[in-house]
Amino acid sequence: MPTDLENLIEESEKFSKLIRKQLNPLLAHDKRMTMAQLEQLSLDAKEYCLVTPEIKRLYVQLANCHDWLQKAESMLSEECSLKDLDKLIKLGKTLPVHLGETFHKLHHRSKQAFDLQGRIYLSFKSNKTRNTV
Numbered sequence: 001m002p003t004d005l006e007n008l009i010e011e012s013e014k015f016s017k018l019i020r021k022q023l024n025p026l027l028a029h030d031k032r033m034t035m036a037q038l039e040q041l042s043l044d045a046k047e048y049c050l051v052t053p054e055i056k057r058l059y060v061q062l063a064n065c066h067d068w069l070q071k072a073e074s075m076l077s078e079e080c081s082l083k084d085l086d087k088l089i090k091l092g093k094t095l096p097v098h099l100g101e102t103f104h105k106l107h108h109r110s111k112q113a114f115d116l117q118g119r120i121y122l123s124f125k126s127n128k129t130r131n132t133v
Contacts, residue, residue, distance in 0.1 A: 008048075008049060008050060009050065011048065012048050012049075012050040012052055013052075015044070015045065015048060015052075015054075015055075016052045016053075016054040016055065017054075018041075019041065019045070019054040019055065019057070019058050020054055022037075022038075022041060022096065023054075023057060023058065023061055023096040024096065025094060025096055027096070029093070029098060030098060031098075032096055032097055032098040033096065033097055033098065034097065034098055034100065035065060035069070035097055035099070035100075038058075038061070038062055038065060038096075038097050039062065041058060042058055042059065042062050045058055045059075061095070061096055061097075064095060065095055065097050065099075068088070068091060068092055068095060068099070069099070069102060071088055072088060072092070072099075072102050072103070072106055073102070075088060075106065075109075076102070076105055076106065076109070082110070082113050082114070082117065085106065085109065085110050085113065086110060088106065089103075089106055089107055089110055092106070
């Protein structure tokens with residue numbers, strides 16, 4: 001095998017290992033890459049002639065992150081159901097990227113909604129017992 005081809009394969013394998021390490025879903029949330037770093041990694045991947053499964057996974061994860069951010073922005077600007085908000089937060093936790101302020105805003109909105117739901121429930125429960133006594 002020609003040495004150029006061997007070098008190309010070796011470089012692609014090293015880059016694939018780096019991608020695997022960066023896209024590890026078990027990595028602590030605060031130690032994950034930012035969107036800018038993920039996009040830069042995607043641009044770096046285009047330099048390689050060989051497209052490994054890890055590079056394909058990188059492109060899929062980048063698209064998933066962009067989709068998540070679009071959905072999150074729309075949920076922050078519009079009314080949404082608590083169930084949809086909870087699903088989006090759970091999906092955000094599985095992404096290999098630190099989603100930053102957007103994730104925290106969604107999480108805070110969800111927490112406020114759950115608190116309000118609990119207060120409403122308690123209010124109805126206390127009104128029910130007042131009427132029967």
